[in-house]
Amino acid sequence: MPRLPWPGFSSGTTQWKLRKPSGFWIILEVGNALVVAERRGVIQETMSTAFLERLGALPIDTDPEPLTSSRIQLLTLARSHRLSVYDAAYLELSLRVGGRLASFDRRLRAATDAAGGRLA
Numbered sequence: 001m002p003r004l005p006w007p008g009f010s011s012g013t014t015q016w017k018l019r020k021p022s023g024f025w026i027i028l029e030v031g032n033a034l035v036v037a038e039r040r041g042v043i044q045e046t047m048s049t050a051f052l053e054r055l056g057a058l059p060i061d062t063d064p065e066p067l068t069s070s071r072i073q074l075l076t077l078a079r080s081h082r083l084s085v086y087d088a089a090y091l092e093l094s095l096r097v098g099g100r101l102a103s104f105d106r107r108l109r110a111a112t113d114a115a116g117g118r119l120a
Contacts, residue, residue, distance in 0.1 A: 018060040019099065029086070030055060063093055070096070081111035091115060 034048035067074070070092050078088035087108045094101040094117050101112045102120035112119055 018058055019063050019093065019097065026060065027052065027056070063097075065096070077111070077115070081107070081114065083107060083111055087111075091117065094118070 031048075031052065034043065034051065037043045038045055038048055067089065070089075073092050074085050074088045077083060077091050078085045081088070081091070083091065087103075087105065090101060090103070091108065091111055093099070094112065095115060098118075100118045100120040101108070103109055103112075109119055
């Protein structure tokens, strides 16, 4: 069974509160990353399926703040840290709520650090 991307988390713990930006379809985003990893030979199909099943069991909240209220900040973060607007949305959310950002993306992790955010 694939491990979650950060240490110390299991679906039975209450120490973490997971949240995603509004308007995002996390299953589509993660699913795309998994298919790309399969095509590159990094993981097998069975691992992708198992990971999506585990992800679906996690209590992930949707941010109640609409993306339209932070659209200028999203562009500013994307430009200043050379991120996609999608990645800037995760950075903006983590900075606004003071949450830890969990990602394998090196550029997003570096941007979080540079912006004074916290990494999981």
